[in-house]
C-alpha cells in the first residue's frame with residue numbers, strides 16, 4: 001500500500017497550487033483522473049481578478065471584495081470574499097514570477113480588462129487563454145518542485161473512521177485494479193459538476209465525482225442549488241464564448257436587431273453579472289425574439305479585425321472550428337449553458353471540513369466566497385488563493401498529527417470498494433447507463449435550470465428518484481479491466497444522480513430568488529428567511545438538509561441593481 | 563448524410579490478440595465531431611472501446627489521434643470534413659495501451675529534460691516583473707502549445723531516434739529561451755544543442771503541418787539552432 005503524507009485528489013489549478021504549498025516540507029502526491037494539463041482549468045479563457053490597479057489606480061482589494069459580495073447576492077461569507085480579494089494580489093504576482101505569460105500593458109505591467117459585475121478593469125489575462133497559461137505555469141512549477149503525480153487514477157472512496165481521514169481508494173484506469181493509498185491528510189480539488197446538465201460549458205470529465213465521494217463519506221454539501229448558467233455558450237456544442245468578448249465591447253442582439261440588455265440592466269448593459277444576462281437571454285428566446293427559437297447573437301464585428309485577432313484569437317478559432325463562423329464578418333450564435341457550481345463540499349477559509357485531515361479547495365469546495373452567484377474571473381482566482389490555503393492547512397495538520405493513519409481502515413475500505421466495483425463491472429440487469437445519464441442531464445437542464453418553480457422541481461425530483469432506482473439494475477456492456485470506460489462512466493453516474501438530487505431538492509426547498517437561483521413562484525430575495533446556507537447530508541433515502549448562518553461583517557445586504 | 567462508417571483501431575497488448583479495426587454505422591448529426599462519434603459508439607453500440615478525452619474544446623490536448631491518415635484532435639475534427647468513412651487509430655509511433663490510448667511517458671520524460679519552467683536569477687520584485695508587450699509577443703505562438711503529442715508522433719526523427727527530444731519539448735525550450743524574463747538560455751541551449759536535441763531536426767515540417775494549434779514549430783527549432791550556433795562560435 002502506498003503512503004504519502006499529503007494526497008491531493010485533482011491536478012487542476014487548485015490541486016497543483018495546494019501541492020506546491022506543501023511539497024517543500026512533506027511527501028506530497030497528486031492523484032488525478034487525467035494528466036494535470038488535461039484538467040478543466042486549462043479551458044478558462046477570460047482571466048483572473050486581482051485589484052492590481054494597473055489600469056485604474058482607484059481600484060482596491062476592498063472594492064473587489066465588495067463587488068464579490070454584491071455579486072454573490074449577499075450569500076457569500078464576507079471574510080471569505082475579503083480573503084479572496086486581498087490575497088488575489090499576491091497570488092497573481094506569484095504566478096507571474098513563476099512564469100505565467102500574462103498579456104501586458106504598454107508600460108510592461110500585467111494587462112487588465114473589465115468583466116461583468118466588476119467596478120474596474122480588474123481581470124488580468126493572457127489573451128483569451130488565461131487558464132491555459134496559468135495551468136501550464138502551475139504544472140511547470142510542479143515539475144521543478146518534483147511533485148509526484150499518479151495519473152489516470154479515479155478516486156472512488158475517501159476513507160474516514162472516527163471522524164478522521166486515513167486515505168483514499170482509487171481505480172487505476174489503465175490496469176483496472178483498485179489501489180489503496182494511505183495518507184495523513186487528503187485534499188479534494190476535483191472541480192465542478194457541470195456535466196450533470198445536458199448543456200454545459202464544462203469538460204466532459206466534470207461530473208462532480210469528488211463531491212459525491214465526500215458526500216458519501218459524511219461530509220455535507222453546501223449551497224448546491226446555486227448553479228451558474230453562462231450567458232454565452234456557442235449554440236450547438238456549448239463551448240464557452242468568454243465574457244471577455246463582452247468585456248472587449250461585444251453586443252448581444254436579438255432577432256429584432258435590438259441590444260436587448262437595455263431592458264434588463266440599463267447601466268451595466270452586456271456587462272451585468274452572469275445570472276442577470278443569462279436570464280435576459282433566456283427570456284428573449286422564450287418570448288420569441290431568439291433565432292430559430294434557440295439562440296441570440298453575440299456581435300463582435302464592430303470591434304474590428306485587429307482587436308478580435310489580438311484580444312480574442314481563441315474565440316475566433318473556436319467559432320471557426322466548431323460553428324464555421326468568423327466573428328470578424330458574422331455574429332456568433334449563442335445560448336446560455338450550465339457553467340459553474342457555486343456550491344460544493346462544505347469547508348472554511350482554510351479548506352477545513354468536518355472530517356479531520358480532510359481538506360478541500362477549488363470549484364468542488366464551497367468556502368463560500370461566491371455565494372449565490374460567482375463573478376467572472378473570481379474562480380481561477382479562488383483555485384490559487386484557496387488552493388494555497390488548503391495546502392498550508394494540511395501541512396500544519398500533518399506536522400501536528402500525533403498518530404499515523406490507520407492501515408487497517410484503508411484495507412477494509414479497499415475490500416468494500418472491490419466488492420462494489422466488481423459488482424458494477426459485472427452488472428447484468430436491464431438498464432442502460434447511457435439512457436439514464438441522458439434523462440438525468442435533460443431533466444436537470446429543463447426543470448432545474450435558469451428559471452425554476454415548485455411544479456417543475458417536484459417533477460424533476462420524481463424523475464431523479466426513479467432514475468436512482470433504475471440505476472440499481474444496470475447492465476454494463478463491457479467486462480474487461482483495462483481502460484474500461486463503460487465501468488468508469490457508470491460509476492460516475494451513480495454519484496451524479498446523488499448530486500443532482502441534492503441540487504434539485506435544495507432548489508425546491510429555497511423558496512426565494514437569489515443570484516443564480518431564480519424561482520418564478522418566489523421572485524423576491526427573502527433575507528428574513530433565506531439569508532442562510534443550505535447543508536445537505538447524505539442518508540439512504542436522499543439528502544437531509546440543515547442550515548448555516550451567512551457571515552456578514554461590513555456590508556449589510558442591499559438590493560442588487562446594475 | 564444520415565449515417566457514416568466509423569472504423570476504430572482495436573488492440574489490447576495484454577489479451578494476446580492481433581490488432582484489428584472494428585466498423586460501426588453511426589447516425590450523423592449536424593456539426594458532429596469525431597469525438598462525439600466515438601461517444602455515440604461507446605454509449606450506444608460498444609462499451610468496450612477506449613479513448614482519451616476531457617475538454618472537447620481543442621485546448622486540453624487529450625484526444626490527439628490519427629484520423630483518416632492525419633494527426634488531429636478528435637474534438638476539433640468535423641465528421642463532415644472527412645466523408646462517408648472515418649478511420650481512427652492511435653497516435654503512431656507511441657506504444658499502445660489499449661485501442662486509441664497511447665503511452666505518453668516518453669513524451670513527458672523528454673518535456674521534463676529541457677527544464678520546462680521559468681528560471682530567473684534575480685529575486686522577484688514585489689510586484690510583477692515588467693515585460694514589454696513587444697517582448698511578450700515573441701512567445702505568443704509558443705505558449706499556444708497544448709502538449710497533445712501530435713507533432714511528436716508525426717516526426718520521422720522521433721521514429722528513428724529513441725532519445726530525440728522531439729518538437730514539443732524543443733518548442734517549450736524555445737518558449738523559455740525567448741521569454742525576456744528568463745535567464746537560463748545557456749543551460750537550456752546546452753541541453754538542446756546536442757545530438758538528441760535540435761541537431762536531429764531535419765526540417766521535415768511535419769510538426770508544423772499537423773499542429774492542431776497551427777504553431778510553426780519548425781520555426782522555433784530553427785531559432786534554437788541559430789542561437790546554438792552563435793553560442794558555439796562566440
Ligand SMILES: Cc1cc2nc3c(=O)[nH]c(=O)nc-3n(C[C@H](O)[C@H](O)[C@H](O)COP(=O)(O)OP(=O)(O)OC[C@H]3O[C@@H](n4cnc5c(N)ncnc54)[C@H](O)[C@@H]3O)c2cc1C
Pocket residue numbers: 009010011012013014015031032033034035036038039040041042043044045046047048049130131153154155156189190191192201202203205206209210240339340361362363364376377378379380381383
Ligand atoms: C469554459 C470555461 C471557461 C472558464 N473561464 C474562466 C475564467 O476566465 N476565469 C475564471 O475565474 N474562471 C473561469 N472558469 C471557471 C474555472 O475554470 C474553474 O472553476 C476552475 O478552473 C476549476 O479549477 P479546479 O482546480 O477547482 O478544478 P479542475 O481544473 O476542474 O480540476 C479538477 C481535477 O480533479 C481531477 N478529478 C476529478 N474527479 C476526480 C476523481 N474522482 N479522482 C481523481 N481525480 C479527479 C481531474 O482529473 C482534474 O485534474 C471557466 C470555466 C469554464 C467551463
